[in-house]
Amino acid sequence: xxxxxxxxxxxQVATLEILHSTVMKDPDGxxxxxxxxxxxxxxxxxxxxxGAASQVAQVLLDAWKQTQAED
Amino acid sequence: MxxxxxxxxxxxxxxxxxxxxxxxxxxxxxxxxxxxxxxxxGHFVVSSAGHEAIGAAAGLAADMHQxxxxxxxRDLTACLAWGLQPREVxxxxxxxxxxxxxxxxxxxxxxxxxxxxxxxxxxxxxxxVTHAVGVAFANRSLGTNAIVWIGFGDGGAQKGEVHEAMNxxxxxxxxxxxxxxxxxxxxxxxxxxxxxxxxxxxxAAGYGMPGVSVDGMDLPAVHGAAxxxxxxxxxxxGPSLIEARxxxxxxxxxxxxxxxxxxxxxxxxxRKRDPIAxxxxxxxxxxxxxxxxxxxxxxxxxxxxxxxxxxAEAQPDAPPEAALLHTWAERPVAALAWMKAQTV
Numbered sequence: 001x002x003x004x005x006x007x008x009x010x011x012q013v014a015t016l017e018i019l020h021s022t023v024m025k026d027p028d029g030x031x032x033x034x035x036x037x038x039x040x041x042x043x044x045x046x047x048x049x050x051g052a053a054s055q056v057a058q059v060l061l062d063a064w065k066q067t068q069a070e071d
Numbered sequence: 072m073x074x075x076x077x078x079x080x081x082x083x084x085x086x087x088x089x090x091x092x093x094x095x096x097x098x099x100x101x102x103x104x105x106x107x108x109x110x111x112x113g114h115f116v117v118s119s120a121g122h123e124a125i126g127a128a129a130g131l132a133a134d135m136h137q138x139x140x141x142x143x144x145r146d147l148t149a150c151l152a153w154g155l156q157p158r159e160v161x162x163x164x165x166x167x168x169x170x171x172x173x174x175x176x177x178x179x180x181x182x183x184x185x186x187x188x189x190x191x192x193x194x195x196x197x198x199x200v201t202h203a204v205g206v207a208f209a210n211r212s213l214g215t216n217a218i219v220w221i222g223f224g225d226g227g228a229q230k231g232e233v234h235e236a237m238n239x240x241x242x243x244x245x246x247x248x249x250x251x252x253x254x255x256x257x258x259x260x261x262x263x264x265x266x267x268x269x270x271x272x273x274x275a276a277g278y279g280m281p282g283v284s285v286d287g288m289d290l291p292a293v294h295g296a297a298x299x300x301x302x303x304x305x306x307x308x309g310p311s312l313i314e315a316r317x318x319x320x321x322x323x324x325x326x327x328x329x330x331x332x333x334x335x336x337x338x339x340x341x342r343k344r345d346p347i348a349x350x351x352x353x354x355x356x357x358x359x360x361x362x363x364x365x366x367x368x369x370x371x372x373x374x375x376x377x378x379x380x381x382x383a384e385a386q387p388d389a390p391p392e393a394a395l396l397h398t399w400a401e402r403p404v405a406a407l408a409w410m411k412a413q414t415v
Contacts, residue, residue, distance in 0.1 A: 007114040009166020010388045011175035055391035063395055 010052050017053035018060070029068075036061040084357035089152075090127035090290060091350045095369060096157055097123050097148040098347055099376040101321070104164055104179070108325050112384065113164055117180035118321035119147040121288065124346035125252055125315045126152060128293035129220045132301045137215065141190040141203030143222030143252050144180040145319065154187045157376050161383035168389035174397040175389045183397075188217075197227030200236040200249070207245035218246040218304040226257025228274075229265050237310065241278040244309035248300040252287060253316050258323045259332040275312035287315030288346040291353070318344075 008016075022035045040058040044051030101120045107113035119126075122145045129140070130152020140146070140153045147160065159171045163182075166175035172183045173191075183191035190199055190206065203221045210217045227233060228251045240247045251272075257265045268274070275282025281303070285292045293315050300311035318341035322329040329338075354360040360368070 007111065009114065009175050011166050011393075012114075012178060014391075014394075015176045056394045059391045059394050 005049075013049040014052040014056045017049055018057060021053075033061070033064060036064065084353060085359045086131065087290060087350055087353055088359060090124075090131055090294075091347070091354060092368065092372065093127050093130060093148050093151045094123035094290075094347050094350060095372040096151055096376060097126070099372050100147065100157060100160055100164075100379075103161075103376055103380050105321065105325070107164075107380065107384075114166070114325075115178040115180075116164075116321075116325035117144050117178075118319060118324075119145040120320040121254065121318045121341065121346070122146070122252055123148045124290040124293050124350070125222070125250065125287050125317060126150070127350075128290055128297045128315075129222070129248075129250065131294055132297035133218070133220055137188075137217040138301075139188040139190065139203070139206050139210075139217060139219040141199045141206070141219055141221040142182045142192060143224055143227075143250075144182075144192060144196070145224070145252060145254075146182070146222045147180075149220070149222065150182050150184075150189060153184070153189055155182075155184065155189070157379035158382050161376075161379045162386055165383045165386070166388070167383060167386035168393060169383065169386045170389075172397075174393050176394075176397070197223035197230060198232060199223070200227070201232045201239075204236045204240045204245060204247060207240060207247045208243060210246060211243070216246065216305050216307070218248060218301055220248050220250065220301075222250050222252060224257065225251060225253040225255070225262060225271060226260070226265060227251075228253075228271055229257070237274075237278045237280070237312070240310040241280050244307060246304040246307070247310040248297070248304055249310060249312045250297075251312065251314050253314055254319045255316075256319070256323070256333070258327065259329070261332075270314070272312055272314040278310075278312075280310050280312060282312040282314070284314040284316060287317035288344050288349070290346060290350050317346075 018039065021039055022032055025035070027035060036057050039053055040061050042050045042054035097119055101118050104113060104116045105118070108116050126146045126149030129149050135153065140149055142149055150160070155171070159169065162169035163172045164179045168175060173181055181192040181194070182189055190203055193199060200221050200223055203219045207219045210219070223233065237249060253262070253271055255262050262269065270284055272282035272284040283296050285296045287293055296313045300313055303309065303311055320338060320342060351365055355362060355365055
């Protein structure tokens with residue numbers, strides 16, 4: 001992004017972090033869940049972008065678990 | 072369902088008035104975003120300046136109560152015609168929760184609105200063409216005569232999915248208008264290095280559909296082609312291809328430096344053909360607007376866009392729970408109702 005990452009909207013920062021860490025690695029289900037767990041365990045102390053991603057990852061992880069249980 | 076008929080410009084020059092306003096709003100938003108970008112307040116800008124007449128013509132020709140828009144990423148004007156409001160566009164630019172296109176998750180110009188029948192824009196261009204043809208096929212199955220206006224660039228026209236989409240749409244005589252917005256460059260690559268033909272509309276013959284090339288910076292010219300293509304699509308006679316020739320005044324995006332591949336003299340030459348100035352001239356010459364009322368309208372639009380930018384910048388980011396919203400098929404998770412209540 002030509003060094004202007006600080007201007008990226010928070011939701012886009014979180015989206016990019018999650019996409020690069022999960023689905024863009026083409027994981028299977030267990031690996032996807034494991035990667036979400038790693039992201040969800042982070043905090044804002046790990047940086048602004050990872051902190052934002054961690055909150056979203058927790059939401060996705062909860063939804064993932066719920067759908068797995070439903071299936 | 073109420074419908075708005077396509078307008079006939081020959082009868083009344085006031086036909087162009089709503090189009091003029093959409094174009095003014097689009098240009099003002101464009102200018103505002105570049106300013107915000109330079110001020111370090113906003114991020115990624117994709118400019119529609121120079122392309123405004125194309126989307127405005129589509130908006131005039133289409134039926135806003137049923138037709139679909141599969142926009143090119145420079146189709147801000149078309150999105151405004153299909154109902155997006157300046158506040159919503161600026162919320163999209165700032166990536167705020169109030170962004171109706173993606174809840175702030177996608178960079179600017181990734182349009183989309185289920186309620187307005189604007190198909191989601193993807194990063195890879197022009198994937199939306201095949202999705203749009205799928206929508207047209209669904210329209211056929213559902214028994215409606217809604218049409219789908221598909222915008223894409225001259226670079227996108229060189230991609231395989233355009234061939235697949237045009238071939239499929241023609242075989243099934245779907246209600247589709249393909250509009251290639253030829254601005255002479257695919258990012259930095261000139262047309263002569265991206266296309267084997269200079270008249271992109273000639274490709275229509277290979278699919279058994281009519282094709283026409285028009286001045287895409289001349290609203291009446293694009294509108295004439297749009298009305299004919301929409302009528303053909305609505306009547307069930309199949310798709311058409313419109314090549315609307317335009318020129319983008321700004322760099323490809325805010326991450327581009329266009330001085331590396333085109334001269335300032337070239338840009339200035341095209342600026343003399345400005346589509347907005349030409350519509351203003353039509354309205355003033357016909358007496359629909361005076362110089363004073365035209366200026367008043369421009370000032371009104373400037374104030375509306377400035378207010379929209381201020382409003383959008385002050386809006387909150389989306390909550391993390393909003394990650395499960397703004398999808399075409401939302402998972403029936405238990406917390407969904409609560410999340411919608413929090414974010415809508």
